[in-house]
Amino acid sequence: MKKITCMFIVLMLMVSILSFASAEEAEDSEDNETEIEIRAMNNLNGSEIRLLQLEKAITKNLLKGEMAVDVLKNLSYNTTDLESILSELHLVLDEVNSADPNESNAVEIFVDLKSDAKNLTTQFREELKVLLSDVKYNEIREQIQNMTNGTIQNYSKKIQNRIKQFNRNQVYKLYGIIGEGNNSYVNQYMNGTLSLFQLKMQISKIVNQKTKEKMEIYKGIKEEKIRCQNKANKTYGNVTKNFEERHQERLQNRLEWANNTGNEKLMEKIQNRIGNGKGGSANSGGNESPGGNGNGNGKGKN
Numbered sequence: 430m431k432k433i434t435c436m437f438i439v440l441m442l443m444v445s446i447l448s449f450a451s452a453e454e455a456e457d458s459e460d461n462e463t464e465i466e467i468r469a470m471n472n473l474n475g476s477e478i479r480l481l482q483l484e485k486a487i488t489k490n491l492l493k494g495e496m497a498v499d500v501l502k503n504l505s506y507n508t509t510d511l512e513s514i515l516s517e518l519h520l521v522l523d524e525v526n527s528a529d530p531n532e533s534n535a536v537e538i539f540v541d542l543k544s545d546a547k548n549l550t551t552q553f554r555e556e557l558k559v560l561l562s563d564v565k566y567n568e569i570r571e572q573i574q575n576m577t578n579g580t581i582q583n584y585s586k587k588i589q590n591r592i593k594q595f596n597r598n599q600v601y602k603l604y605g606i607i608g609e610g611n612n613s614y615v616n617q618y619m620n621g622t623l624s625l626f627q628l629k630m631q632i633s634k635i636v637n638q639k640t641k642e643k644m645e646i647y648k649g650i651k652e653e654k655i656r657c658q659n660k661a662n663k664t665y666g667n668v669t670k671n672f673e674e675r676h677q678e679r680l681q682n683r684l685e686w687a688n689n690t691g692n693e694k695l696m697e698k699i700q701n702r703i704g705n706g707k708g709g710s711a712n713s714g715g716n717e718s719p720g721g722n723g724n725g726n727g728k729g730k731n
Contacts, residue, residue, distance in 0.1 A: 463543060467536050468661035474598060476530035478591045479539050485584035487522045487546050491515060492581070493573045494553055500569050501560065510556050513694040518549045520683050537668040541675055593619055600628065606649040609635055677703060 469475035494515050498508045521542055528538045558566060600615050614631045617623035623631075636646055680703050687695040 464665045468657050470536050473530055474595045476535040480528050481588050483543055484525045489581050490550050496573045497569055509694050513698055514549055514553045516695050521545045536664050540668050607646045
C-alpha cells in the first residue's frame, strides 16, 4: 500500500511537470486559463508552442469566419461589419506571426494578442447573431462547425512535434532530480513507440526502485513545481499591469493601417474603441470559433 501511495504521489507531481501535452494532444480541447498557460513559457520551446497554438486558433477562426461571410453573401446579407472584424483579426494574426519567442516580452505578447483574438471572435459571433434568425444562425453554424483544412492540420502536426521536444526536455530535467541517465524511454517516446502516459509510468517505476532517495526525489519535484508556479504567477502579474495601455497602442497601430489601406469601416470601429478602455481582460481566451453557441435575433439583409 505504501508503495502504491508513493507511486501515485510521484505520478501526480510528474503530471504537473509534464502537463503541456494534455490539452493539445487531445485535439481542440478547451484552453486552460491564461495564467496557467504561461507556466510553460519559461523557455524558448514553451514560448514557441504557446504562440503556435494561438496562431492556429486565430487561423481556424478566420477560416470559419470567412466561410460564414461567403454563405451570407450568397444569401444577399450585408457583411460589411463582419468583414471589418475579420480584417482586424488578420492584423492580430500578423502580429502573432511577427512575435519572437526568444524575446523577453514573448509572454506579454501572448497575453495581449490572445485577449484581442478572443474579443474579436466574440464580436464576430455577436454580429452574426444580430444578422440572423435562430434557424439561419444554426444552419450556418452547422455548415462551418466540422470544417477541416490542410493548414490547420499542419499546425497540429507542428505543435505536437514541439510538444514532444518540450516533454523530452522536461524529462531530462526530471532525470536530473532523480539521478537517472537512461535515455531509452525518452527515445521511444520521441519516435512514437511509447506514449506520454507509458513514459510517465516508466519514470515512476524508476523512482520506486530508489528506496532510499524517494523522499529527496519527492522534495525536489515538489520544489520544481512550486518554483514554476511562482515564476508564472509573478510573470502574469507583471504583464497585466499595463495591459490597457498596450491595448490602446495596438489599436492606434491598427487604425494607421486601416487609414493607409482605406478601410473606412475598420477605421470607424477602431476609433470608437480608442480611449474607451474596451480592451477586454488579460485572461480572455482565443479558442472560440465564429458562429459558436448562442441565439440570433433578427435579420440584417440589404
